[in-house]
Amino acid sequence: MKALFKQVTAVAAVAALLMTGTGTAAAGESSPWRDCYDGLSCTEIRVPADWDRPGEGTTVTVPLLRIPAREPKLGTLLVNPGGPAQSIPLFAVPGFRDQFTDLAARFDVVVFDPRGLDVTCPAPTPAPLPGPLTESAYDAYAAANAKFATDCTTAAGAARGHLGARQVAHDMDAIRARLGERRLDYFGSSYGTVYGQEYAALFGSRVGRMYLDSALDHTRSEPAAWARAGAVTAERNLFRMARWCAADAGCALHGRDVIALWDRLSATPDGALIVRWAAARIGDDRSWVALTTGLAQAEAGDTSAMTPRPAAPDARLARTAFCADFPFPDRFPAAKRVEAELRVAAPRLGWAVHPWRVSGQCAGLPPIGLNPPAELPAMPRVLVANGDDDPLTPAAHGRRVAAQLHGTYLSSAGNHALYLRGNACVRDYVHRWLWNGELPAPGARCESAR
Incomplete structure (x- = not known):
């Protein structure tokens, strides 16, 4: 800049x-x-x-x-x-x-x-929810999120x-x-x-x-309608990646049916891990070399590329600011319904894309100062x-x-x-x-x- x-x-x-x-x-x-x-x-x-x-x-x-x-x-x-x-x-x-x-x-x-985003809270935000959502994980996240907000009250000060x-x-x-x-x-x-x-x-x-x-x-304001376009775009990118791989001899899966391989891998016990890993990367064409290499390794039984690495602790209020503007479902049944709708629209990958995972993480935050879409x-x-x-x-x-x-x-x-x-x-x-x-x-x- x-x-x-x-x-x-x-x-x-x-x-x-x-x-x-x-x-x-x-x-x-x-x-x-x-x-x-x-x-x-x-x-x-x-x-x-x-x-x-x-x-x-x-x-x-x-x-x-x-x-x-x-x-x-x-x-x-x-x-x-x-x-x-x-x-x-x-x-x-x-x-x-x-x-x-x-x-x-x-x-x-x-x-x-923006205001308040320089605040450092006493403890980091709870770890992002993995998909597919389960009620126990959702409720535990909501409780941890509520505790994060309470513990940060003093640090947030007037920005709260x-x-x-x-x-x-x-x-x-x-x-x-x-x-x-x-x-x-x-x-x-x-x-x-x-x-x-x-x-x-x-x-x-x-x-x-x-x-x-x-x-x-x-x-x-309707979360499934808001998230659907991103889910469909992510799914379309999976097919774009498959076409790139068919045309580029440098692709680790060149000459293979990438979509058929994807379907087999996503149905394995490690399927949810693979989908989450790919969903975080499918939006950038520059990641396709690493994506297809990781899928080839997963087929051989090595999912080390997908194993989550320890993330730097995030003790800032960015997620809280997001949830002020996009106060999406704060109860498990409503969140699960949205996930189900996105699975219908984009069943292979799109339901797990980043925008929905973030906006699904407002559970437990106090509903104050909200600025919902209009x-x-x-x-x-x-x-x-x-x-x-x-x-x-x-x-x-x-x-x-x-x-x-x-x-x-x-x-x-x-x-x-x-x-x-x-x-x-x-x-x-x-x-x-x-x-x-x-x-x-x-x-x-x-x-x-x-």
């Missing part, structure tokens, strides 16, 4: 923020910009913890990082690369900032980390119950005011598109130009692009979001995070839109995944 920053001495400012599109509320003061990450600039803005009650005086901080524009400067572009997670600390990783070098040619690129995208959208408008921009130009990728959708719903008249990459649909009003100053082969944020999600906003949808080959992964065709359309206000023609498509 980035370029270079010179230190700017900034004045502490009181930012005006629209609460409903008509009223205003005062955001707290921000710190001066300071040098960070080898030449970039960082600051924080302090905002009300609860934008529904801004006068209570309780606040949270929102971290910002700025990459200065190269001339001629058009303005400021607010960016969230997704998650929900912290992205600003990743600027310490060599090469991370390069993803937004082109955007910084014309904009001050300002990256923000205020992590949803509606609160974040208000923060975004406070950032806009702090930066002195009349309108907000915005780039959201992956989960950053949820924040963009919420901002469009609350502050559509203040949007300048918006780009949503790999949109995650925050308009459909339909969007028209706000046509938006370009949306999703990859055809992305099961995490499937193309159907992007099309639905674009249609509700009356925006423009750019169809593209490829998987997740098209711009950030360097899809040259998509990047060209995005630059023309953000720099010149030129939207793709109806029916435009990027045929290459790169």
Whole structure:
């Protein structure tokens, strides 16, 4: 993402923020910009913890990082690369900032980390639920999740119950005011598109130009309908991988019937392990070499490639933030019904894809500060692009979001995070839109995944 920053001495400012599109509320003061990450600039803005009650005086901080524009400067572009997670600390990783070098040619690129995601809880989140779901595992997970939330009450502080995208959208408008921009130009990728959708719903008249990459649909509240497109896409990727393997002599299963082998392996005692392992990787074509090699090894009786490795403990609130925006089934029978529906839609693999496994993990979290999906009003100053082969944020999600906003949808080959992964065709359309206000023609498509 980035370029270079010179230190700017900034004045502490009181930012005006629209609460409903008509009223205003005062955001707290921000710190001066300071040098960070080898030449970039960082600051924080302090905002009300609860934008529904801004006068209570309780606040949270929102971290910002700025990459200065190269001339001629058009303005400021607010960016969230997704998650929900912290992205600003990743600027310490060599090469991370390069993803937004082109955007910084014309904009001050300002990256923000959503509120509360810098909180470290006393204990890690419970381990993800494996599928297929069982009632005992589900109930145990719900109890562990409830304990995690309770134990983190003090650490979460004012952020507790205020992590949803509606609160974040208000923060975004406070950032806009702090930066002195009349309108907000915005780039959201992956989960950053949820924040963009919420901002469009609350502050559509203040949007300048918006780009949503790999949109995650925050308009459909029925969980099976929401998850079905990703499940079907994952299943389709399994067949795509089989066709690739038939054509590429370098595939470990070249000359074999990959689908027939899959069916045999998934019916073995290790079948659930194999399905879960593959479901976590099938969304990225670059994983196919490792996937087919692992399947070949499994056929020979070696499932070591599928054996879960110890994961780094996660004591952050990202899953809690997700569950504020997608409060999916919190009882086992409802969750099991959704799993059953996805098995019908995508029986070989799709029912186990990542989006459903994550959204099925809200059990036990307190139902406070929820921001459930809702339909969007028209706000046509938006370009949306999703990859055809992305099961995490499937193309159907992007099309639905674009249609509700009356925006423009750019169809593209490829998987997740098209711009950030360097899809040259998509990047060209995005630059023309953000720099010149030129939207793709109806029916435009990027045929290459790169």
